[in-house]
Amino acid sequence: MTVIKRYEELKSIKQELAARDWFPGTSGNLAIRTAHAPVEFLVTASGKDKRVTTAEDFVHVDAAGQLIGEQLGRPSAETLLHVEVFNRTAAGCSLHVHTIANNVLSELYGDRGEIRFSGQEIIKALGRWEEDAEVIVPIIENHADIPTLAAAFSKHVTANQGAVLIRNHGITVWAPTAFEAKKHLEAYEFLFNYTLTLHSCRQAIH
Numbered sequence: 001m002t003v004i005k006r007y008e009e010l011k012s013i014k015q016e017l018a019a020r021d022w023f024p025g026t027s028g029n030l031a032i033r034t035a036h037a038p039v040e041f042l043v044t045a046s047g048k049d050k051r052v053t054t055a056e057d058f059v060h061v062d063a064a065g066q067l068i069g070e071q072l073g074r075p076s077a078e079t080l081l082h083v084e085v086f087n088r089t090a091a092g093c094s095l096h097v098h099t100i101a102n103n104v105l106s107e108l109y110g111d112r113g114e115i116r117f118s119g120q121e122i123i124k125a126l127g128r129w130e131e132d133a134e135v136i137v138p139i140i141e142n143h144a145d146i147p148t149l150a151a152a153f154s155k156h157v158t159a160n161q162g163a164v165l166i167r168n169h170g171i172t173v174w175a176p177t178a179f180e181a182k183k184h185l186e187a188y189e190f191l192f193n194y195t196l197t198l199h200s201c202r203q204a205i206h
């Protein structure tokens with residue numbers, strides 16, 4: 001029952017993110033937890049056009065990201081990042097997308113290793129309601145070798161919700177529920193687009 005429910009939840013998120021055009025060129029992968037001990041989760045199958053809905057969109061994997069039993073399709077090439085999220089935290093959902101805004105911002109701030117946001121109402125969508133709340137998003141270098149990338153990523157997976165920008169690659173966001181993970185992803189993308197637009201407008205004025 002839980003697996004079917006989670007499958008439907010992830011399918012719905014995939015369709016919503018596809019409607020925003022956040023899966024260019026087959027990029028992106030999504031994962032949702034189906035069990036805690038031992039860890040099991042559903043993850044998007046690798047290399048597929050995530051804007052299209054098929055019966056083989058997700059595969060069910062274990063704590064190491066290996067297929068549970070015989071299934072059609074391969075787990076996402078970046079499953080190891082979701083493995084880190086589900087093994088290190090109690091998060092229920094982990095979402096990864098490539099957008100122009102998250103790629104450009106990751107390059108602009110990549111040498112600093114992080115980007116900080118404050119003074120924005122949308123920060124409340126991340127569960128931060130304090131007047132002077134500051135949100136820090138770490139930026140890690142991209143690595144073609146996924147175990148190396150997952151090791152760099154794992155250093156920042158320290159709470160049940162969070163986000164990491166991968167330089168010139170994309171963002172991974174995780175949270176306790178699928179609803180929160182999607183809400184947070186939208187809030188981060190809002191902050192990224194706002195920041196880039198502000199930079200451009202300031203340059204145009206000066």
Ligand SMILES: CSCCC(=O)C(=O)COP(=O)(O)O
Binds near residue numbers: 025
């Ligand atoms: C086509 S973009 C390169 C791979 C990638 O970064 C990605 O997010 C999609 O890989 P997957 O194996 O999950 O389809």
Ligand SMILES: [Zn+2]
Binds near residue numbers: 096
């Ligand atoms: Zn990716």
